Amino acid sequence: MTADTNLSRYRHWLCKNLIWAACVVVVVCAGCVRRRMTVRTSPPGATVSIDNQMIGTSPAATSFVHYGTREFRIEKDGYRTEVIRRKIKPPWYEWPGIDFFSETLWPGELRDERIIDVQLAPKELEPAEDLMNRADTLRNQSKAGIITAPP
Numbered sequence: 001m002t003a004d005t006n007l008s009r010y011r012h013w014l015c016k017n018l019i020w021a022a023c024v025v026v027v028v029c030a031g032c033v034r035r036r037m038t039v040r041t042s043p044p045g046a047t048v049s050i051d052n053q054m055i056g057t058s059p060a061a062t063s064f065v066h067y068g069t070r071e072f073r074i075e076k077d078g079y080r081t082e083v084i085r086r087k088i089k090p091p092w093y094e095w096p097g098i099d100f101f102s103e104t105l106w107p108g109e110l111r112d113e114r115i116i117d118v119q120l121a122p123k124e125l126e127p128a129e130d131l132m133n134r135a136d137t138l139r140n141q142s143k144a145g146i147i148t149a150p151p
Contacts, residue, residue, distance in 0.1 A: 033094065033103050035064050035112045039072060042119050046076035058118075067094065072116060079120040088114060 039048045041058040048060040051071055055062040058074070067090040074082040091112055093102040102110055141147075 032106075032108075033099075033110045033112060035114075037062055037064050037070075037088075037114045037116065039074070039116045039118065041074055041076070042117070043076070043079075046074045046079070046118075046120060049073040049075075064088075072118070074118050074120065076120055078123055080123050082118055082120065084116075084118065086116060 037050070038061040039050070039055070039058055041048070044058050046058045048055050048058050049072070050062065052073075067088050069085055069087045072082075072084045072086065074084075090099075092098065093106075093110060094112070
């Protein structure tokens with residue numbers, strides 16, 4: 001065997017092993033995007049639902065996969081129920097085309113954490129006198145055969 005043949009074999013072996021090593025590095029160091037959404041309320045302790053799925057008591061957190069418009073429903077005794085629609089826009093590294101690199105080839109973990117703060121308003125109770133007057137009016141209308149739509 002000549003020196004050129006040995007050098008050629010060594011280059012071929014080196015090139016093949018470098019390709020395998022690069023593949024192993026890509027698989028082992030594959031990128032990852034962690035998405036987390038946290039809903040905080042003031043006062044805390046409200047029941048939180050996102051897209052009609054309860055996630056817990058505030059402050060409540062959950063992971064998510066897709067971006068877009070979400071519906072948040074926050075309920076707490078003594079407070080008005082809040083229904084909020086919020087558009088969750090993707091960060092630049094999640095734009096179509098770029099997302100392939102950030103989710104598969106980026107060597108490390110990217111975090112996308114969203115915090116939604118909600119101020120709860122106390123529930124306003126109707127005065128008892130107004131409630132009684134409305135009940136009497138409805139009772140008299142039903143006795144007279146008058147049908148009215150509820151308010």
